[in-house]
Amino acid sequence: MMICHCQSITDRDIRAAVDWMRASDPETIITPGKIYRALGKKADCGGCLPLFMDTMRDCDSFEVPEILRGLRRAPGKETSDERRRKGY
Known part of the structure; x- marks a missing residue:
């Protein structure tokens, strides 16, 4: 079946x-970008x-590979504002 006509x-x-x-x-970790690159294509x-x-x-x-399951960011590394300015 055709997935991407472009x-x-x-x-x-x-x-x-x-x-x-x-x-x-x-x-x-398999991502859509990696699949496009593997096929020699780019998303249009x-x-x-x-x-x-x-x-x-x-x-x-x-x-997802077994070794990579359940990984999370270390606590305390995230901020609620992600260091963005208020008007962003």
């Missing part, structure tokens, strides 16, 4: 990229991203 990306392309990335590095209009993400999540090898 870049001619199919669900098979996405699944193959996810499988290839997982096989080459089992501990990698972004209209496909919801379907793109759903297709990624449906891949058998997409899951």
Whole structure:
């Protein structure tokens, strides 16, 4: 099925990229940007991203590696205003 018409990306392309990335590095975090780069493409209009993400999540090898599950930021490092000015 065609997922991205702008870049001619199919669900098979996405699944193959996810499988290839997982096989080459089992501990990698797979993102849409990494998939686009693996396919030699760039996101264009972004209209496909919801379907793109759903297709990624449906891949058998997409899951987060065991070693990376449950990681969180260290407490106290975050600020509520993220150091932004009031008018931002």
